[in-house]
Amino acid sequence: MNRSDGIGPEGRRVSVIGLGYVGLPVALAAARAIDREAAAHRIIAFDRDGERVAELRAGRDRTGVAGAGELADKRLHFTADADDLTFADFHIVTVPTPVDERHEPDLTDLLAAMDLLGPRLAPGSAVAVESTLYPGATDNILGPRLAAASKLVCGEDFKLIYSPERINPGDGDHAFGHTPKIIAGQDAVALELAREVYGPLVPAGLVEVSSIAAAEAAKAIENTQRDLNIALVNEFAQILDALDLDTGEVLAAAGTKWNFHGYRPGLVGGHCIGVDPWYLAARARQVGVEPRVLLAGRAVNDGMPAFVARRVAELLAGLAAGGEHRTNESGARAAVGGGQVDAGGAGGADSQRNPAVAARVPADKPRVLILGLTYKDGVADVRHSLVPALAVELLGLGLDVSAWDPEVDGKGREALSGGGWRVLSEAPQMLDRSAGRDQPQQTPFMPGAEAWEAVILARRHGGLVELAAELCGPCSGVPLLADLTGAFGPGRERAWPVGALTWAL
Template sequence: MTYSLQPFINKEKCISVTGLGYVGLPLALELAKQFKVIGFDINQERIALMQQGIDPSKELDSTAFEGCDIRFTADVSDLQQAHFHIIGVPTDIDSNKVPNLNPLLGATKSVASALKKGDVVVYESTVYPGCTEDDCLPILESISGLQGGKDFKYGYSPERIVPGDKVRTLTTILKIVSGNDAEALELIAGIYGSIIKAGLHRAESIKVAEAAKVIENTQRDINISLMNELAIIFDKMGIDTQAVLAAAGTKWNFHQYQPGLVGGHCISVDPFYLMHKAKMIGIEPQVIAAGRRVNDFIPSFIAKRIVQSLIEQDKNPGKSRVLVMGITFKEEVSDIRNSKVVDLIQELEDYSIAVDVIDPFGSPAELEHEYNIHLKVAPEGKYDSIVLAVGHQAYRTMQPKELEVLSNGPVYLFDIKGVLKKDDYQNYWRL
């Protein structure tokens, strides 16, 4: 049995991509420019939109669908037509902050039901080291009746897409690839190498590739947690953290990180996967866990500062109104998954503060369904404090007069990301 790239180039064999979110869809479309592709997702509504050339995640415009040899489907039996299967479903954590592998294992079962001798399965989802071989491979084998490594090949190539980044896109980011053996690695590298302009890094094993991915965001989480802890310390001392970072940043080897709300489905989630695996092997992580605690504390810290400000204004928090501008997990994206702005809103509401929320990217239906938060079309009335929570471009260009008309008296601005000019406001606070 040979594993060759040529049948895919000739379109005698096709590629399937399971999970068409912000990771899977761009990958499927890019592959479909050169190969025959089946795009599979269990969400029929999303499939219907993609069949019309619409990205449900609002990351791609309709031109991205042009000239692509791709068929979108929610019928799992269509996966049988593919010989190279890529799985890129989200990996989240549950309410106890334990890895939730259900979407990944569910997708594995779908692909396993279509697996044939000579097929290849590649995972892109972020997992802990060993997950591909210890958790996914047994499912592939038991359902298909085939033996991994002998009847089919498998590998891991972690996604590195940054939502909202229009510069560092899929093809311009160096790709890590790995396989269960040299033959698998060669074909996997051939498929990805056909579309990735930035080049490939061939990891020496699947576990190395899995570990490399999970520490990328763990490293960022820890570094941001240091900035957040410094912001808490300097706030108590009456020192502007941004001014401190600007001064420290004049040294050539000072690493630039900013304090802020750390949410989303990567940086705030991936460390828990590594911690989970570490505990499984008898190690209790210290630094990683401390970083998570600090970053998870920030919404509460900001809420207390807002309440303190209201009290200093001789205002009763229970009778105050606060406007929160931005609720998605980061700038210029519609994704609300694990947004820490939601935590901030809940903290404010725990003080009986009336909170209005606006966001040009957020979906009212999603916010209502996921968090029971009613998204306002526009601000309504006057507010005692204004929180600029997400630095969408529309907010970065706002002038002081625009906030003055929304304020009940002088503007009290909490600019979490520090995107507006401090000197333009008498009552201004930032992390």
């Protein structure tokens, strides 16, 4: 049989199962690897979400990965019909592997994919899993599950491959194909199949490892290392805040040494960094190793919403009490009028006051606006974001909370509704306080302006930095700006707005 219309020397017919931020780029790359003129085969791009498939067929991608032109490629066949998988013999599985409420690995979607694929798996096929797993899961859980569903013999009738995804959503410099790809197979034949199919898809090259378990471990350790490094600077940030030191200044100075690794404090969310350590921890416990360090990092990072909420509440309480910049025993660092003010400096710990600012902060239920809701900059995904956790913490401290993110669509806003805080459907309008009255400015923002006592900048995309600067500037005059992104300050993207009390993580 002539197989020249597929991928690799054997003309493998490829399916991609799961068309999220991982699967869609893989499907696009696979389509590009097929000769446009001679191809009789199309990549089977499958997702069980019929609405998602309909959007892709219509040229719309809610993840922002692909434009209408790419989605119109005739070498792609978007489908929600599982029987279309029978036309492929190399299946790439990219479904999510989250953790449950107890932080235990949740393989529900992945096992469902095995059950769906199994009855449609032909002898001689290969199954490549890209989802994050702990070492041993592919061989010991997925292989037997797929064998039972297909009634085929794993290793003889079909081959298992593991090639962990390394996609960084929102980062065009490290898109699929631009980062070396790890591949492993259950035997030499499986590894050769992985080499033949993934080789044309990944110009950056392949990294072959000796076993599937080694590839699974490499994936888990990649993200655990990053999680721990961010946890370290998050703890630094809390210590430096208590010492009345500028975290950004200290990290910049330390970074002048050649072997210092640069990380910024922040809210660590997402499908990988906040999840993968739990997979490694689960496997460690299975083999009798207590994962102390990596779980300590998780505790620090998961505790950051509470830390930020507490600091914002303390600063607002200080303003409401009379404009005091220092609001707790640590002597919190803050700035007024665009310049840094040391609350424990020459002026005295509690002596720096701005009555005009303080008068705008009610003692009861101050209103806070969070700018940015997604789990990172440049993406539209609110799943696994820690910003909602920050909103909940602020609510628990008695604050009224609203949030706005131009990247989040109606579905995303709906997913966040019902938590006691508001997700705005349109951009907030500024109030003009420059004349002593709260009057809406003539700006392109939504009608029905609202006054806030604090703005928290959680993300930098979609013009949010500029909006924060305007809301806390002299005209609108929101009294407090808390920057979690590092956008404001000397030598950074924007100078601190004049007239507001400011605090940076």
